[in-house]
Amino acid sequence: MPLKPPRAWLDAALLGITLLALAGGGLARWLGLAETARLAWNASALLLAAWLAAESAARLWRRQVGVDLIALLAIVGAVSLGQALVAAVIALMLAGGRALERYTERRAERELRRLIDRAPRFAWCYRGGLLEQVAVERVRPGDRLLVRTGDVLPVDGEVIDAMALLDEAALTGEPLPVNRGAGDAVRSGGVNAGPPFDLRATATAAQSTYAGIVKLAEAARQSRAPSARLADRYALALIPLTLAVAGVAWLLSGDPLRVLAVLVVATPCPLILAVPVAIVGGISRCARRGILVKDGATLEALARVQQLFLDKTGTLTAGRIGVRTVESAGTYAPAQLLHLAGSLAQASPHPVAQAIAQAARERAPLEPPQAVRESAGAGLCGTVAGREVWLGEHGYVAAAVPAEPWSGAMLRRMNHELLDGSFVAVDGAMAGAVLFDDRLRQESPGALRRLRQAGIRRIVMLTGDRAEAAQLVGVAAGVDEVRAGLTPAAKLAAIAEGRRQGVTMMIGDGINDAPALAAADVGVALGARGASASSEAAGVVLLVDRLDRVAEALCIARRARRIAVQGVLAGMGLSLLAMLWAAAGLLPALAGAVLQEAIDVAVIANALRVLGGRAPPALGGAVIDRLREEHAALAPVLQQVRRAAERVASDPPAQARSELDALLRGLERQLVPHEQADEAQLYPQLARRLHGEDPLAAMSHTHREIFRLIHLLQRMVADLAGGVTVASLEEIQRTLLRLDTVLGLHFAQEEELYHSLDDR
Structure with missing residues (x-):
């Protein structure tokens, strides 16, 4: 029977005994008590030798040889030959090393307590026409349950009500809540993000999805x-x-x-x-x-990692919905449209509505909505500042206002770019759309590049999300392979396959990642937001929400x-x-x-x-905040460039000329001074913090290209004084498209750089 690793207190006790024995023996020797000194030194050495003998026997039984065997032979030999001081010194050094090593391993064998604690303990069950709270173990297939807002689904089942809004990110990695209709099957572990609904149990708690994930994680850790x-x-x-x-x-x-x-x-x-x-x-x-590394063995394994597996939602991406852009049909400016949509959205608890409200609130105070009516999971309408506003899915808004070709084109764009969005109608007309997505973390591409430089030879993304969205994120981040639509068991199989080819590391943050984190040679959990299940299963936990720390x-x-x-x-x-x-x-x-x-x-x-x-290298927090504020202030100018690039050739000539003049004023007064200040003041400061002779040469070249395109645009617009022609507008449009592309890439590069230098 193999011996279990000693507890930390035992190693500390052995260290204390050997230290006291060596010091006490030295004092006795100094006082002339040679026999007392010999007994003290021999006793401490033999005590440690006895423990080493037991451990060595257990190791040999398992056909293992440990480094402590030579120390055991030396202690026994020293005591046998009357070299008590030598034996005591060896014992002290050995006890000190063991205590130090054990200190790094105290947390190595934790159970997945937080994962288990998250599992529902009770369920609200209808019994005899009354609602009764029962232990989840007493739920049987066929029971009718009430799932309240915010509750974790206790068992697998079928939705009885007309609609249920569920947050299944912890199970599937899909960041957006999903609608489930009557009769749809749902899995335990999801969270009710909408109003309460009734559920018919189809399995016991022990047979349900969440219990299976817990078992997988425990089995993987033990194996x-x-x-x-x-x-x-x-x-x-x-x-x-x-x-x-x-x-x-x-x-x-x-x-x-x-x-x-x-x-x-x-x-x-x-x-x-x-x-x-x-x-x-x-x-x-x-x-x-x-970065919390739970034990020394994990750090040793981390140093030998060759393959990286990582989750998508919450790992490569931010894991939360964010407004990407506001598209206007032409009547309202994007900022005004966001203000109306956000003012109405604050009346809804839906996560998408809250994201829109938060984005609008960051720009200006919101108006209080009135006479709000909401269709759960579809949208809402109400009055904002005297205007009738509709916000929600295309079908919901299109049922209230006349159809327009613009909305069809927007739907095609959303489909191509795999974006989600809420359409906005104002006073009976389609006004625009708020597009949102789970954004790629700013540090993700750079973090993967650094991991490759550090010796990672293969990077694979494992996700339960749909394949199209996963491929888009994978391409943007720079992974080698994307495996989508995976269950926790499928992730586990992928890790097992990878381990046969080399030392593996898995990075994740959700409950569905816990088995894979436990099975990999090194599991890394993003635990800054309290991802307790993955944190307990992993050997490394990032206490800051940054992937580049890996x-x-x-x-x-x-x-x-x-x-x-x-x-x-x-x-x-x-x-x-x-x-x-x-x-x-x-x-x-x-x-x-x-x-x-x-x-x-x-x-x-x-x-x-x-x-x-x-x-x-790091920049001061105030500098980083100022740079981000400047980029935010320039966002309307970038939107003007994008809109002009899309429409200048199709707009009426007079309108096109007016918009181009306004655009040039914005570029000359805001964008050009900003880029000139970056080049003259910021880049020299950044270069001192980065490696290489001229680390920002490529970005400086981008500055010069921006200045060149703006100068070219100025000359083209000046030529319109002789008359606006279709050919001249098409030429301007081509230049605007190049400028829009360069600006988008340049701002993304700068924001990634600023983020990497922000050490807060």
């Missing part, structure tokens, strides 16, 4: 083989080498003290100390960057492992030289112990280099 300790892997070479040198010393001299001296200088304190010190140092550096963790882990290996090899090399001297009779056991301590100090000093290293 994952623990990584061998780095020190133990080197011990496989050190142990036979030590025994061979000791055997040669015995054959040549027949002196047991020479054998003891060989064992003493071979005592693997460089292995016992260098590795845990470097690993703890790596864990400490990660913690300073908001690349930092990987670099820190590889540096820590590299320094640990350097210390081990240097320590083993020095120990080998000392062993040869001891075998030749030139190094007594006590002198060997002192020399071994000197080697230990050097190895520890080298291992502490892990705590150093330059932190990623």
